[in-house]
Amino acid sequence: MQSIRGKDIGMVFQDPMTSLNPTMTVGRQITEVLTKHQNMTAQEAKRRAIEMLGMVGIPHPASRFSQYPHEFSGGMRQRVMIAIALACRPALLIADEPTTALDVTIQAQILRVLKSLQSEFGTSIILITHDLGIVADLCDRVIVMYAGQIVETGTKREILKQPQHPYTQGLLRSLPRIDQSKDEPLVPIYGTPPDLAKPPEGCPFWARCSFAMHICQQRQPESTTISETHSASCWLQHPLAQEVTR
Ligand code: SF4
Known part of the structure; x- marks a missing residue:
């Protein structure tokens, strides 16, 4: 299962603060999946991680790469979770209430990120939610x-x-x-x-x-x-x- 998790199936959990490791930089948490599953060198993984941070809308991704989760806001931490989940371009992304802990503005931004990544990478998304507005916006x-x-x-x-x-x-x-x-x-x-x-x-x-x-x-x-x-x-x-x- 470890060879499938993170590579073929990505997961975004409800609460990004408790899902990210507070003792590791966000860059390390993204490169970990890349070196494990894609056999990338540290340099290649770093390049891809910075690219992923930029793709999910984190400003100044190169300098953010070396920061810790507590230096990010709630919405940004959730974007980091999405970047980790999508780093290996999985065929399936499971998103469990990905916007519950966020205010409506950030919620809309996260949903836009998910939508654009879905069309860019062709990723299927299973979205677990109680919010029928999100269902109307995002689901088929x-x-x-x-x-x-x-x-x-x-x-x-x-x-x-x-x-x-x-x-x-x-x-x-x-x-x-x-x-x-x-x-x-x-x-x-x-x-x-x-x-x-x-x-x-x-x-x-x-x-x-x-x-x-x-x-x-x-x-x-x-x-x-x-x-x-x-x-x-x-x-x-x-x-x-x-x-x-x-
Ligand atoms: S009518 Fe349908 S939903 Fe209602 S109790 Fe009967 S089986 Fe269940």
């Missing part, structure tokens, strides 16, 4: 998960425009809209997620679902194909289910 395909299970999958358009699973519909209803009037309240998803130490039988969403039927408590719904690209795990999709007026 979406997998919605609840209680550790996939409940709906589809293209971005299918998920955002024609959600079929009550959980996906609830997530979208609870978002503020720009055309929403001041008197129109947000609609939350009532209740709390199940305790996964004692996973419920049946559909994991039944205790919070306003469409729940008897069968939902007893049997886990199978995935139903809605279109070639769209599927949902909900008994409402079953051909024998009652028709529901939303």
Whole structure:
């Protein structure tokens, strides 16, 4: 796995401060993957690391190369993490809530960096996020998960425009809209997620679902194909289910 991690698969974690080694310069942390996986000499690795720092938008990359993580701001540290993850041009980048700890301006900058690197290197990105705005901006395909299970999958358009699973519909209803009037309240998803130490039988969403039927408590719904690209795990999709007026 060590020959795959960092080379074929890169990972950007949620919190860049605890993911970077505070005792090593950022330059050393980038060159480490290059000398290990690409057999580069120290000189070649340094050149590539400085190039990567510039590519992710760090100003004066040559002088920043020898600095430590505490000398960087939160947004810059996250850029360093992205530079490390992409240094070997991996085929796949896994980004776990890469902008959660950052303010919206920096968030937008990081997303722009990810987008441009995606098109430049042809890297596939798996983005783990709870922010549907980021999904709308960055993703092509979406997998919605609840209680550790996939409940709906589809293209971005299918998920955002024609959600079929009550959980996906609830997530979208609870978002503020720009055309929403001041008197129109947000609609939350009532209740709390199940305790996964004692996973419920049946559909994991039944205790919070306003469409729940008897069968939902007893049997886990199978995935139903809605279109070639769209599927949902909900008994409402079953051909024998009652028709529901939303
Ligand atoms: S299977 Fe039942 S409880 Fe689960 S989401 Fe569908 S209607 Fe709701």
